[in-house]
Amino acid sequence: MGAIDTLSKEYMSDPKHFADAINFFLFDGEQVVQASDLKELDPTEMAIVYGNDARVPVQKVRDVAKSWNSMYDSNAIYMILGIENQSEVHYAMAVKNMVYDALNYADQVREARKSHQGETMTGDEFLSGFTKDDKLIPVITLVVYFGSEPWDGETSLHGMFAIKDPRILKYVPDYTINLIQPAKIPDEDFPKFKTELGRVLEYIKYSKNKRELTKRIKENEEFWRIHKDSLDLLNATTHSKLKFKEKEGRLSDMCIAMDEYGNDMMILGYIKRMQDEGSPLEKAIETASAIFGKSVEYVKEVYDELVA
Numbered sequence: 001m002g003a004i005d006t007l008s009k010e011y012m013s014d015p016k017h018f019a020d021a022i023n024f025f026l027f028d029g030e031q032v033v034q035a036s037d038l039k040e041l042d043p044t045e046m047a048i049v050y051g052n053d054a055r056v057p058v059q060k061v062r063d064v065a066k067s068w069n070s071m072y073d074s075n076a077i078y079m080i081l082g083i084e085n086q087s088e089v090h091y092a093m094a095v096k097n098m099v100y101d102a103l104n105y106a107d108q109v110r111e112a113r114k115s116h117q118g119e120t121m122t123g124d125e126f127l128s129g130f131t132k133d134d135k136l137i138p139v140i141t142l143v144v145y146f147g148s149e150p151w152d153g154e155t156s157l158h159g160m161f162a163i164k165d166p167r168i169l170k171y172v173p174d175y176t177i178n179l180i181q182p183a184k185i186p187d188e189d190f191p192k193f194k195t196e197l198g199r200v201l202e203y204i205k206y207s208k209n210k211r212e213l214t215k216r217i218k219e220n221e222e223f224w225r226i227h228k229d230s231l232d233l234l235n236a237t238t239h240s241k242l243k244f245k246e247k248e249g250r251l252s253d254m255c256i257a258m259d260e261y262g263n264d265m266m267i268l269g270y271i272k273r274m275q276d277e278g279s280p281l282e283k284a285i286e287t288a289s290a291i292f293g294k295s296v297e298y299v300k301e302v303y304d305e306l307v308a
Contacts, residue, residue, distance in 0.1 A: 004236045008085035008146055009063050011197075011233050013040075018066060020195040022081055025142055025180055029192025033081075037070040041080070062100055062141070080104055082141040087237060089145070091153040094160060097141045098175040104139045145181040146200075146237045148207045155179055196230045199223055207238040210264065210306055264302045267292055271303055 012018055015035035022033045062082040069078055082100060090096060113129030125131045145151055154160045157175040182205035190202045199222055206213040217223045228244050235242055267288050274284035285303060289296045 004087040004146070005085070007229075007233045007236050008087065008144075011200075011229055012083050012085055012144060013064050014229075015066070016195050017197045018064060018081075018083060020193055020197045021083060021142060021144055021180060022068075022140075023194070024189075024192050024198075025178060026140070029189075029194070031194065032072065033068055034070065038066040038068055038081075041065040041067055078137050080137055080139045082139070084141060084143045086143055086145045087147060089147065089151055089153045092160070093143060093153060093177050094155065094157045094175050097143070097177055098157065101139045101141055105136055108136050140178065142178045142180065145179060146204060146233075148182060148204050148238065150183040151179060151181045196222075196226050199226055200230050200233060203234055204238055207234075207240065208305075214262070214265075263292065264306065267294070267299055267302050268306045271299075 012021065015038045019033045019035045019038060023029060023031055026032070063085050064083045066081050067078065068081055069076075071077070082097075084093075084097065084100075086093070109128075109130050112131070112134045116125075116129060116131065121129075121131065155177050158169055158172070161169070161172075163169070180201070182201040185201060185205065190198045192198070193201070199220075202216065203213065203223070206216060231242050231244050234240055270288050270291065271281070271284040274287060275281060279287070281303075285299050286296060288294075289299045292299070294302075
């Protein structure tokens with residue numbers, strides 16, 4: 001878990017991967033958010049300017065948090081964007097993200113209050129420290145789930161309640177998580193990603209279907225030239241044994257992966273043929289181990305993975 005957390009955080013901290021995820025989810029792949037317009041938010045940095053020139057420091061409590069400052073629809077836009085990386089389902093994700101977002105808004109209100117110190121304010125404004133002209137910066141949190149199985153947790157605050165009476169729930173503000181999960185991405189949507197993040201998520205989606213995965217690797221040349229950071233993340237999240245072969249700078253050659261998958265399929269085919277001929281599974285695994293020059297443990301792992 002620790003290695004996956006570190007690798008996924010580093011991977012999604014890359015402005016290009018960050019922007020790619022945001023554009024995919026918010027803008028259906030349209031290149032609205034540019035990596036160059038993103039600024040890393042740091043706990044000690046005064047990052048955003050809004051309204052009356054108050055400066056708002058935002059505490060970096062998320063996995064990755066960046067500010068987006070750009071022109072959008074002919075208007076200047078300021079937003080705070082956060083990404084939470086999950087290798088496992090978090091069953092209280094709605095509450096976790098809601099707290100992060102609320103803390104960001106609370107920080108903005110506190111900064112507005114500080115900016116008005118010494119000013120003459122009306123009674124109502126003095127009480128809150130927030131004037132009618134003050135504005136908040138929108139905060140959007142996106143969860144990127146690096147698991148191959150569908151997310152089986154609730155995706156909204158209302159979904160976490162035992163009570164389902166709509167007469168009551170309509171008075172309880174809901175909070176819904178924004179979620180990218182590989183298993184639910186339609187195959188035709190993967191090209192909407194413009195970085196290797198798309199290949200990573202596509203690989204994860206089919207990581208337990210070796211036949212389909214092998215087919216996709218063969219048909220898509222982009223898989224053959226992914227960088228080492230993508231390869232490392234795939235090995236950590238899918239327990240693959242992909243090897244990095246330096247070629248053309250830092251590009252990786254997926255033919256090694258293809259060879260491994262091909263060998264694994266041959267091992268599985270051999271075991272199944274022996275079983276069809278009446279050999280017990282244990283005997284078939286031992287024989288395949290000797291024939292293919294692999295350890296018994298490796299052959300058993302291949303069998304369990306491909307048959308499961």
